[in-house]
Amino acid sequence: MKTVFSPGQLAHDPRHEISDGELKPAVEIPARAEIVRARILEAGMGEILAPEEFGMAPLARVHDAGYLDFLDSFWSRWTEAGRGGEAFPFVWPVRGLRADPVPDHIDGLLGRYSFDAGTPMGEETFAAARASANSALTGARLVAGGDRAAFALCRPPGHHAAADYYGGYCFLNNAGIAAQWLRDAGAARVAIFDVDYHHGNGTQAIFYDRSDVLFLSVHADPREEYPYFLGHAEETGIGAGEGFNVNYPLAPGADWAIWSAALDAGLERIARFAPDVLIVSLGLDPYEKDPISRFRLTQDDFTRLGARLARAGLPTLFVLEGGYAVDALGVNCVNTLTGFEAG
Template sequence: MKTVFSDTQLAHAPKQEISDGELKPAVEVPSRAEMVLETVKSRKVGEIVSPDDFPIRPLHRVHAPDYVGFLEDFWDKWLAAGRSNEAFPFVWPIRSLRQDIDVNHIDGLLGRYSMDAGTPLGENTFKAARASADTALTAAKFLLDGEQSAFALCRPPGHHAGFDFFGGYCFLNNAAIAAQYLRDYGLHRIAILDVDYHHGNGTQALFYDRPDILFLSIHADPKDEYPYFLGYADETGEHAGTGFTRNWPLPLGTDWDSYTPALEEACRWLLVYKPDAMVVSLGMDCYENDPISGFRFKSEDFSRLGERLKKVGVPTLFVMEGGYAVDALGTNCVNVLEGFAG
């Protein structure tokens, strides 16, 4: 299995995040990708390649052009406002506030284009996010060229990013960009299976009214876990997409044995849907020692996950999402890939 990775993704290096009501050391850090890359090399998973440089169009197929432009121009505007440190939004146009105003101030723009206050932007955020999207696109191209599997070692992650907003450490939705690219270049039915501990709210919203991209997510119950306001079992799509979204919110403390029934049900949906390809939003934060997780996977359970996904029997693109127990992240991620490879 080929792994796609770009060193440019390491340029986004946040120092702090807002969590539990205070500034804490950031957990979505470059060492996450470095640890996975080192394990891919040491366990000889396969060839490691650099991504191609794609035009902006695949990003605009998923994200609003004005949002992408905001990310691209953000740092210059931040400096022009006399700022220099990492940026956090602090005000949002919710409920009775107007959403039809084109604000000028950088703090207003941060609020317009964000969903939380815990995702810092820095000087190199867009550059790294763009490289992460190119990583996913290059891996998707491998599937179009006939490969049966590929691993996009993406960082920063993507599945919380929506049409015109960032959050949850995510800026560009790598899995969604890859899925749309597969559709645009010849495949008819794509399935996205999100196994990150947190619900992929951005991905779900992007494809909620479409039947050509099935979205399945197994995650912690949002009544008790981020993102709180999406990811419930009664969310099944709308309009032409009715029935093409499925969520399995599971209680905190879920281990592999109690996770398996949801995984088997998701695989049955895949069997019925018969996708031309599957994109797996691969989060390793179900791990029992993850600092922001409430699930109880052990490292060997990730091997079982890979083995089960192999049985789906379709070309599969793995796109790295979350996972913040850095010391174990490489082992857990490669366990999935090796389990899939058999």
């Protein structure tokens, strides 16, 4: 299986995040990608390719033009306001406030285009996010060109980013961008299966009214875990998308027996949908030792995950999402991919 990765993704190097109401050391750090890459090389999994440059057009197929302009112009606006270092929003257009008049001031723009305070932005954030998206797009091109599977080593991750907001360490929705590119390249139907511990709220929001992209997510119950305000079982799509959004929220503490039952239910739904391509938003934070998660998957369970995904018999693009047990991240990732290849 080929891996796609750009060192440019490492340029986004946050020092802090706001978590649990406190300023803490960042957990979405460049070492995540470096450790996964090192393990792939150690395991001899195959080529590691540099991504192609796809430009802005595929991003604009998924993301709002104003939002992309904000990301592109953020650093100049930030520094023109006399700021330096990492940026965090602190005010949002919540219920009773207006989001339609887009602010001119950078603090207003940060609030308009974000949904949490835990995702720092810096000078290289957009460049790294674009490199991450190009990795996903290059992986999509490999699969469209006949590869059985490809792995997009994406960092920063993407599944919390919606059409016009960022959060959860995500700025561009890599899986969503790849799915839309595949549709534009001729795939009639695409399925996205998100197995991250946290619900892929951004991906759900992007495709919620569509029947050509099936979105499924197995994740911690949002009544207990981030992102709190999306990911419930009754969210099944609207309009043409009714029935094409499937959530499997699980109580914290779920082990493989519980978690894999939801996985199997999702795979059955995918089989009925009969997509041309499967995209796996590969969150590795269901791991039992992940510092910000409360599921109980073991390292061997990730091998089982890969094998079960292989049974779908579909061209498959793996897109890296979360996973913050840094020392084990490479092992869990490679276990998934080798489990798939052996399946």
